[in-house]
Amino acid sequence: MPLFAAAIVCFGLIKRVPVFDCFIQGAREGAGVLFQIAPTIIGLVFAVSLLRSSGAVDAICKFVQPAADFLGFPKEVVPMAMLRPVSGSGSSALLISVYEQCGPDSFAGRVASVIAGSSETTFYAVAMYYGSIGIRNVRHTLVAAIAADLTAFAVSVIVVKNFL
């Protein structure tokens, strides 16, 4: 990772870009993004910790357990996978709660990481892109996109089991 960062900086130097100015500009944007999502994260971490401490997560998990067991899906990851296509910041908050509960290097933590990295907030992206040009009939976009998310969920478990 540090190598990649160094390569980009060198590339910038070769192209005679004001490297440090760019860095500052980007970092400021990064801080802005963080500041923007802060209230969402706080709100959702709050909701998730309520959910977990009340025992509701266990109840929900018991319900979807058979299907999750069949795929070898860790039960701690179920709530996150369910929220993933709907809300990015919401599923990030749930990802964090998996890390807190099991640790990022546990099986559940790894599966949750791979899912977060390989799926998207499908509904949000579809609504934004089509909404911007007033498309009403999205045809088979949702079918294909949701199939992709489900594939990502299933494959995540398989690759983590076999490669890590």
Added chain:
Amino acid sequence: MLNYIWSAIVVASIICSVVCGNTQELSTAVIDSGAAAIELLITMAGVMCLWSGIMKIAEKSGFTALIAKVFSPLLRLLFPNLDPQGETFGSITMNISANLLGLGNTATPFGLKAMQGLNKLNGGSKTASDEMVIFVVMNTASLQLLPTMLGTLRQSYGSKAPFEIMTCVWISSACALAVALTLAIGLNKFKVGRK
């Protein structure tokens, strides 16, 4: 959407805690969660700023455009009806490359521009064109070469190897993308949803 989900979570938790007799744990959780969230944001802030800064250099130095050049032959296969020199095709390649580099904020404006171009080609119809379906589906499959945000999060929670999941993320994204494109292109051939 999130309004309903959030309220449902809060209300359901409180009811559930009363039913299961976990009210004591619940009150502790309420107080701890705020502190935990702030702690998390502070840990994330440093690394997040660092990567946003590095990626800005990538964008300004033309590194992103270079990646775009590498991927344009592949994209030509997916969008055979577009002029490869045209602005719409350019927006599409920039959008996909920015996504690959994890530059979500850069990708979105290019994506919106690409959609406007495709809309023009589609005669402003309210029904999505074949190209639009392929393009949007590619955007929902989340191909990312370097999941910086994910690595940051894992690191702040004490992972020993925050980026060890990278290969797995690639395999999983590639499978998801393959399924998405197969379905999108396959159903395009059958003119699904077309009058």
